[in-house]
Amino acid sequence: MEERKSKFNGDIKVVRSLGFGTYIQVNNLTQSGGVVESIWKETLKKILNSKLQITNCLILGLGGGTVAKLIRKYWSNAKITGVEIDSVMVELGIKYLGLKRNEIGIEIGDAYDFDSSGFDLVIVDVYCGDKFPEKFEDEVFLKKLTKNKLMIFNRLYFAEKRKEAVKFGNKLEKIFSKVEWFYPQANLMF
Numbered sequence: 001m002e003e004r005k006s007k008f009n010g011d012i013k014v015v016r017s018l019g020f021g022t023y024i025q026v027n028n029l030t031q032s033g034g035v036v037e038s039i040w041k042e043t044l045k046k047i048l049n050s051k052l053q054i055t056n057c058l059i060l061g062l063g064g065g066t067v068a069k070l071i072r073k074y075w076s077n078a079k080i081t082g083v084e085i086d087s088v089m090v091e092l093g094i095k096y097l098g099l100k101r102n103e104i105g106i107e108i109g110d111a112y113d114f115d116s117s118g119f120d121l122v123i124v125d126v127y128c129g130d131k132f133p134e135k136f137e138d139e140v141f142l143k144k145l146t147k148n149k150l151m152i153f154n155r156l157y158f159a160e161k162r163k164e165a166v167k168f169g170n171k172l173e174k175i176f177s178k179v180e181w182f183y184p185q186a187n188l189m190f
Contacts, residue, residue, distance in 0.1 A: 001096065008086040009128050014096050022096050024064045024089065026129040031089070032064025033097050035185065040067045042184040043152060044074055047121070052150065054078045058119045060111035060136075061126035061154075064093030068104050071121075081105040083114045086128075112136065117147040125154040130161070137168055142175045151176070157188035 001014040001022070009026045015034075016022045023034030030036050044067075047054070054075040059067055062082030071080055080103070084090050087108050093099035107114065111126055112135050122145060126136050132155060135141065145151055153172065155165035165188040172190050173179045182189040 002092070004088050004092065006086050006088040009089065012088060012092065014092055024092050024097070026127075029130050031127065031129075032066045032093060037066050037070070039154075039184045039187050040070050043154075043182060043189045044070050046182060047150065048074050052120075054120045056119050057081070057121045057123070058114075058116055058148075059083065059123045059125065060114065060116065061124065062093075062099075062104075062106065063089050063125065063127075064097045065090075065099030065104065066093075066097065067123055067125065069098060072103055078120075079105070081107065083107045083109060083111040085110050112141060116145055119148045121150045121152070122148045123152045123154070127154075127156075130156060132156070132164070132168075137171065139171075139175065142172070146176060151190075153190040155188045155190070156186065157183065158186045162188075 001016055004012045006012050013025045015025055020034035023030050024032040055078055057071050057078050057080045059082040062084035068080050068082055071078055082104050116122055126133060155168055157165045169181055169190055179190055
């Protein structure tokens with residue numbers, strides 16, 4: 001449907017297919033919409049089933065807004081803030097995936113520098129293509145996040161990414177008091 005170049009993500013494509021609907025790809029990996037929506041549905045339903053109240057949510061790595069749309073669906077009164085370094089992803093999310101500026105506080109900038117304290121739920125989904133930036137694995141960043149009720153980290157879990165995800169999970173277990181591992185499709189959620 002559309003192809004764009006991005007300083008942060010390189011080649012971005014918006015694709016519409018019969019089986020997966022409309023989705024945004026970076027280097028042939030779906031970033032928003034499509035299969036990503038089903039991965040996040042599975043993950044967020046675990047929280048929904050726990051009856052935890054979500055009133056204030058932060059999404060670090062908003063992308064095209066897939067997880068924001070689902071949070072709005074499951075916790076309709078929640079205040080949602082999304083931080084995204086790549087304005088092209090946000091533009092495409094608004095144009096093709098139903099991302100709405102009037103429903104989400106959208107901040108264009110580096111999620112690493114955003115004040116992430118005091119949220120009920122913080123989602124860390126900071127991919128540039130298939131790369132999880134190393135700075136989001138450092139202890140300084142991770143320890144800042146311990147001031148929140150609940151965190152979800154999205155990690156790819158296929159081929160060489162499995163080893164990286166497991167190593168990251170082990171690191172989380174040293175910093176957070178409780179870490180649950182959840183495997184929806186080709187991802188590992190903590």
